[in-house]
Amino acid sequence: MSRIVTALHDGPEGAKGQVRDLRVRWALEEAGLTYQTRTFGFGEPRKGSDLADQPFGQVPAYAEGELRIFESGAILLHIAGQSEALLPRDPAQAARATSWLFAALNSVEPVTWQMVIMTKYVWGDRPWAADARAAALDFAQGRLRSVANWLGDRPWLEDRFTVGDLAMVSVLRSLPADYLAPHPELQAYVARGLARPAFQRALTAHLADFRHPEAA
Amino acid sequence: MSRIVTALHDGPEGAKGQVRDLRVRWALEEAGLTYQTRTFGFGEPRKGSDLADQPFGQVPAYAEGELRIFESGAILLHIAGQSEALLPRDPAQAARATSWLFAALNSVEPVTWQMVIMTKYVWGDRPWAADARAAALDFAQGRLRSVANWLGDRPWLEDRFTVGDLAMVSVLRSLPADYLAPHPELQAYVARGLARPAFQRALTAHLADFRHPEAA
Numbered sequence: 001m002s003r004i005v006t007a008l009h010d011g012p013e014g015a016k017g018q019v020r021d022l023r024v025r026w027a028l029e030e031a032g033l034t035y036q037t038r039t040f041g042f043g044e045p046r047k048g049s050d051l052a053d054q055p056f057g058q059v060p061a062y063a064e065g066e067l068r069i070f071e072s073g074a075i076l077l078h079i080a081g082q083s084e085a086l087l088p089r090d091p092a093q094a095a096r097a098t099s100w101l102f103a104a105l106n107s108v109e110p111v112t113w114q115m116v117i118m119t120k121y122v123w124g125d126r127p128w129a130a131d132a133r134a135a136a137l138d139f140a141q142g143r144l145r146s147v148a149n150w151l152g153d154r155p156w157l158e159d160r161f162t163v164g165d166l167a168m169v170s171v172l173r174s175l176p177a178d179y180l181a182p183h184p185e186l187q188a189y190v191a192r193g194l195a196r197p198a199f200q201r202a203l204t205a206h207l208a209d210f211r212h213p214e215a216a
Numbered sequence: 217m218s219r220i221v222t223a224l225h226d227g228p229e230g231a232k233g234q235v236r237d238l239r240v241r242w243a244l245e246e247a248g249l250t251y252q253t254r255t256f257g258f259g260e261p262r263k264g265s266d267l268a269d270q271p272f273g274q275v276p277a278y279a280e281g282e283l284r285i286f287e288s289g290a291i292l293l294h295i296a297g298q299s300e301a302l303l304p305r306d307p308a309q310a311a312r313a314t315s316w317l318f319a320a321l322n323s324v325e326p327v328t329w330q331m332v333i334m335t336k337y338v339w340g341d342r343p344w345a346a347d348a349r350a351a352a353l354d355f356a357q358g359r360l361r362s363v364a365n366w367l368g369d370r371p372w373l374e375d376r377f378t379v380g381d382l383a384m385v386s387v388l389r390s391l392p393a394d395y396l397a398p399h400p401e402l403q404a405y406v407a408r409g410l411a412r413p414a415f416q417r418a419l420t421a422h423l424a425d426f427r428h429p430e431a432a
Contacts, residue, residue, distance in 0.1 A: 055319075055362055055363070055365075055366040056319070056323055056359065056362045057362065058323075066307070066308045067307060067308055067311045068308070068311065068312070069311045069312075069314070069315050070315045070319070071315050071318035071319050071322060071323065072318075072322075073318040073321075073322050074311070074314045074315045074317070074318040074319075077293075077314065077318075078311065078314075091282070091283060092282045092283055092284070095283045095284065095285045095290070095294065096284070096285075098285070098290045098293065098294075099285050099286045099287050099290040101290070102287035102288075102289040102290040102293075102321070103271075103272070103286070103287050105289075105318070105321060105322045106287060106288075106289050106321045106322060106325065107272055107274075107287065109322065109326065110325065110326035110330040111330065114326040114327065114330060115334070118331070118352065118355070122351055122352070122355045123348060123351055126344070126347065126348075126351070127344075128342070128343075128344035128347065128348070131342065131344065132339060132342075132344070132348055135338055135339055135342070136334065136338070139334070139338045143272065146271055146272045146273065147271070149271075150271040
């Protein structure tokens, strides 16, 4: 079965290591599934079937046989459904893993990474951007504290690594240091996730696809 | 099979019709599945199994037999898996429906509703909040335009109503009027979703659980 993931072959420095094809590559590596990439330039307009496959004109989109999936969360869940390495077979455990996947994307990412984007790129040059950022950071701490309290000194969110951890670590790893500074549990958790060989392989492949001269 | 959804029995006026148990109730109504509710007070602290069932101390949480699911997106997906009314049986169609569910929660909601929350409740009393809101609204229009362009004059995001529409309409319906004003396609789409008898039953039940004297 051929699997194709769309990614970027150029872009600003800030895009490297951040664009969400990385999450999909990580899941495929954890699951031991091979894939190919198809790359776009940063900001390259999409039309035709490319726009149908990703209506926001972003990456990643995913093709597998007749399936066309967009949104990294949906792709992660699809891949997880093919591998017990990401999703336990026990239905109750699978439900928890899926709950954490959505928690990462809909309860944590919007109040953290989304706010980083807004304060950095949307409000970046306004005189009040620093104030907005400080208030957003303060607000985000409530959600981050809930995750830290839940995690405590356990290695993963539930009894074992799942697609929920993959999503949560992916969200947390992109945050500036001051977001995680009050939460040593979360810092250790992120480090644990990023040390996984599957993540390292995914990151190497993600960076290798940036063919732009500035790419590492 | 008993199904239990947690909800609120009091809260500020702004919570009524907005708390996310409504999305879960809507899905259950579309699927023709019965459920019971267990309610909390607004801001009531959680501990023990309640905190385990919803680690952010929020509603909704969902119990069905041995399953415990949190995050409205995860609950919607679980319910959808039980009903062709929400998720087509064809795998390619199901993949598209799931993609739109994640798009609503991770591509549209963070740049729209999340920003409403931030500018209204987090930055509400700062002198620059109006500027922040205007910039956030402007930024959000890109994402909303992608959805509007995709939708065009079709009734639903794909060939038929799915859980993806349920999630997208749920996100869009909560936005202030100026978010949707430039997009008549989206206004008509939201109206179409809210006119569904299943949504109306869900809303009635959601509001009836507010026992607070101010409740309608």
